[in-house]
Amino acid sequence: MPSLPSLTDGAWTASPWLMAPAALILWVAVFLAVKTIVLGAMRGVARRTAWAWDDILIDALSVPLLIAIVSSGLVVFNRILPLQPEWDRAFDILFDFSIVLALVMFVDRATRGVLDRFAAGSAVMQGARGLIQAGVRGVAIGIGILIFLDSIGISITPILASLGVGSLAVALALQDTLANLFAGLYMIADKPIEPGHMIRLPGGEEGHVTKIGWRSTWIRQPPNSMLVIPNAKLAGGIIINYDLPQREIAVTVPIGVRYDSDLGSVESVTLDVARGVQRTVAGAVAEAEPVLRFLGFGDSSIQLNVTLRARDFTGMAEVRHEFVKRVQSRFRQEGIIIPYPVRTLDFPPAHLEGLKDILGGGRRD
Incomplete structure (x- = not known):
């Protein structure tokens, strides 16, 4: 530590050892007051607007600005004092570190605010919030360290080269894990499925989505069993989502009636039954109108x-x-018959006698 110089009482008033602390206190006090006034005014404006991102920005600025004010005050303190060059260098490094720390904290706090806002309206984001924030924080800290090292004169080129080779090795080793991770991020962003949706997979499995994690998706099947499927496999397959674009779903029931049926009566009776089902069954849409369409002539019935x-x-x-x-x-009450499958076989007359003999029809007493 540098020793204080011997000064007379009158010389202390003009001494840098007195002026430097006074300048530091004054600097911090003035800029803290400015910070409080400016952020307070910004919060007042933010409360009067419907835009929510300004609140996140203001909250993220508070602590980083405090760090920047104190560190810049220390630089002023150092410049006033007649210190050795090595002390000047130490204060410069401290200032660089403080500014980088303030920037990292700003990015981290802003990211947390954005994720909190998205997670409030998305169950999917709630599950992935911690992973995304940790990833952004790690990237911000890594970039901050590189900026700090470069600012104090340490070459970061070898570090970048080593990071490139190391990242390639890690990517190859974690290929499947990273594929599931990015597939999960894709599903969170694109939202082809969300928790609560009823889906069917290419293999015929179906159930309700309960959780979309960073590695896998959990689906509760009708027998109350849980199907856990990797995100990469789910994102690369064809998914039927019964809850998109809306939760209402069509229920189609095929019917066949005899060829001699009165189709007008069949249509009237069937629609009357369908309307009753729509109005009285709890799982039906009461205001929906059922639809009947005749499809054609089947082997033993008219299809509808x-x-x-x-x-x-x-x-x-x-x-x-x-x-x-x-x-x-x-149909029983109205006499409308749903026929059993019937098939008529036509044989050439020359073959009938032989068939009668085979079947016993040509036996004579």
């Missing part, structure tokens, strides 16, 4: 489809169940 609307995938089974029960009962 009836389409009803369910509130969601869970209600689809209930709507179909109740409609099949009611339409079968009503």
Whole structure:
């Protein structure tokens, strides 16, 4: 430590050893007052606007500005004192470190505010919030260290080269893990599925999405078992989402009636049953109008489809169940027959005698 010079009482008033602390205190006090006034005014303006990002920016600036004010005051303190060059160098390094620290803290606090805002409205972001914040924080700290080393005269070129080679080796070793990570980030950003959605996978598995993590997605299947699938496999497959673009879902029931049926009566009776199901079944959409369309002539019946609307995938089974029960009962009352499969075989007359003999029809007493 440098020793204080011997000064008379009158010389102390003009001494840099008195002026430097006074300048430091005055510098910090003035700029803290300016900081308080400016940030207070900015908060007042932010409260009157619907834009939420200004609140995040103001909150992120508070602590980094305090660090910058104190570190710059120390530089003023150093410049006033008649110190040795090595002390000047030490204060310069301290200032560089403080500014880099302030920038890293600003990025970290701003990132946390943005993630908190997104996580408030997204269950998916809540699960990935910690991972994303840790990743951004690590990148910010790494860049901050490189900036600090470069500012104090240490060459960062060998470090960058080593980081490049090391990153390549890590990427190759963690290829599957990184594929799942980026697939999870893609699903969080693109939102093809979200927790609570009912989906079907290419292999026929279906269930409700319960969690989208950074490595895998969890799906609760109807038997109450949990299917855990890697994000990379899920993102690369064809997914049927029953909750997009809306939760309502069409319930199509195929029916066949005899060829001699009165199709007008069939249509009227079937739609009457379908409307009753739509109005009374809990899982159905009460205001929806069912649709009936004749499809064509089948092997043993005239084919038609009836389409009803369910509130969601869970209600689809209930709507179909109740409609099949009611339409079968009503058809019995109206005399409308749903035929068994019938196939008519035509044989050339020359073959009939032989068939009769084989079947016993040509036996004579």
